[in-house]
Amino acid sequence: MIKIGASILSADFGHLKEEIKRAEEAGVDFFHVDMMDGHFVPNISMGIGIAKHVKKLTDLPVDVHLMVENVDLFINEFEEMDYITFHIEAVRFPFRIINKIKNIGAKPIVALNPATPLDEIEYILDEVYAVLVMTVEPGFSGQKFIPVMTKKIRKLKSMIVENGYDTKIFVDGGINVETAPMAVKAGADVLIAASAIFGKEDVKTAVKNLRDSALK
Ligand code: DX5
Ligand code: ZN
Numbered sequence: 495m496i497k498i499g500a501s502i503l504s505a506d507f508g509h510l511k512e513e514i515k516r517a518e519e520a521g522v523d524f525f526h527v528d529m530m531d532g533h534f535v536p537n538i539s540m541g542i543g544i545a546k547h548v549k550k551l552t553d554l555p556v557d558v559h560l561m562v563e564n565v566d567l568f569i570n571e572f573e574e575m576d577y578i579t580f581h582i583e584a585v586r587f588p589f590r591i592i593n594k595i596k597n598i599g600a601k602p603i604v605a606l607n608p609a610t611p612l613d614e615i616e617y618i619l620d621e622v623y624a625v626l627v628m629t630v631e632p633g634f635s636g637q638k639f640i641p642v643m644t645k646k647i648r649k650l651k652s653m654i655v656e657n658g659y660d661t662k663i664f665v666d667g668g669i670n671v672e673t674a675p676m677a678v679k680a681g682a683d684v685l686i687a688a689s690a691i692f693g694k695e696d697v698k699t700a701v702k703n704l705r706d707s708a709l710k
Contacts, residue, residue, distance in 0.1 A: 496678060496708040497523040498701060499557060501666070501688035502548065503539060503635040510544075513552045513692060520701035524555040524576065525667070526686050528635075531562040534584055535633035542571045549574050557686075559605065560584075561632050561665070569594050579603040579626050579664075582614050592621050600692045603664065607632060608640050612650055624684065625650060629677065630667030635688035639668030644680040650682030671707035678708045 500522040505513040514525065525548055539561075549556045556575035560568060565580045569591070572578055573682040578600045585591050589605065595602040599625035604615055608628055615625060628649055630637040647663060654661050665677045666686040674685050687704060694700035 496682075496705065497684045498691075498704060499524045499526040499686040500503060500685060500691045500701075501526040501559075501686050502692065503528045503530060503633065504688035504692035506692070509660065510547070511551055512680050514548065514692075516697045517691060517701070518552060518554060520691075520698040521705075522554070522701055523684075524557055525552060526557045526559055526688075528559045528688075529562060529568075531564075532561045532634065534581065535561045537633045542568065545572065545575065553652060557603070559626070566590055566594070569598065572600060573598045575600050577601045577603050577623065581605045581607065581632075583607055588615075588618050589621065605632075605666070612646065612653060616653070619653060619661055622661060624662035624664050626664040626666055626686075627668050627682070628668065629665050629673070632667070633694070634693060636693070637668055639670075639673040639676075641676075644676050647677060647680035647682055654683070669704075671703050674704055674707045675710045 500517040527545045528539050530537045532538040557577035559579040560577050580593045592602045603624045603626050604622045605626040629639050629643040643677050662683045664684040665682045669685050669687040670690040691700050
């Protein structure tokens with residue numbers, strides 16, 4: 495069964511409580527909070543306070559996606575979070591970061607920018623809960639899915655299967671009813687979407703359509 499994470503980057507921040515409620519009622523499985531620092535990516539989004547606020551507003555799991563240069567600086571702020579996603583491109587000592595995340599009781603997820611090869615994570619693949627394959631360049635919602643990423647997802651899936659690991663595959667960026675089936679066929683377990691959920695008038699139908707499309 496495919497899981498869906500709602501990225502609040504496209505939500506109406508003036509009505510976050512209502513937006514979270516709408517997404518919960520629509521049946522999303524967790525929330526995804528994109529934290530950007532204006533250095534790792536050319537954008538600034540939400541800070542620690544918003545992530546904590548989201549956690550208070552929902553009983554569903556919360557995933558903090560750290561698109562920041564200094565990952566180490568923030569981990570201890572996120573004890574109550576369920577998943578902490580860090581970028582491999584931003585860390586020099588991934589085993590140290592993974593252990594730090596596990597020590598605060600969260601599940602570590604490693605994210606890869608579209609052009610980052612899978613070799614980079616070969617030796618940490620069994621240590622993380624999941625790999626988040628960025629299917630757009632990080633920084634903004636509403637961008638187009640990069641088609642060659644299906645090849646990367648397939649390759650990652652075989653790495654996982656061949657080694658007998660139970661690491662999950664998350665995809666993030668440009669996920670909608672057209673691209674979700676491509677990602678799922680290639681091996682994705684979890685879909686993260688912002689504009690395909692919060693960008694829609696009827697969030698319930700949007701989530702249902704996304705879920706149905708993944709079965710195609
Ligand atoms: C992009 C973020 C994504 C983004 C997805 O840097 O990591 O989570 O919100 O937005 P959509 O689904 O609109 O591509
Ligand atoms: Zn994200």
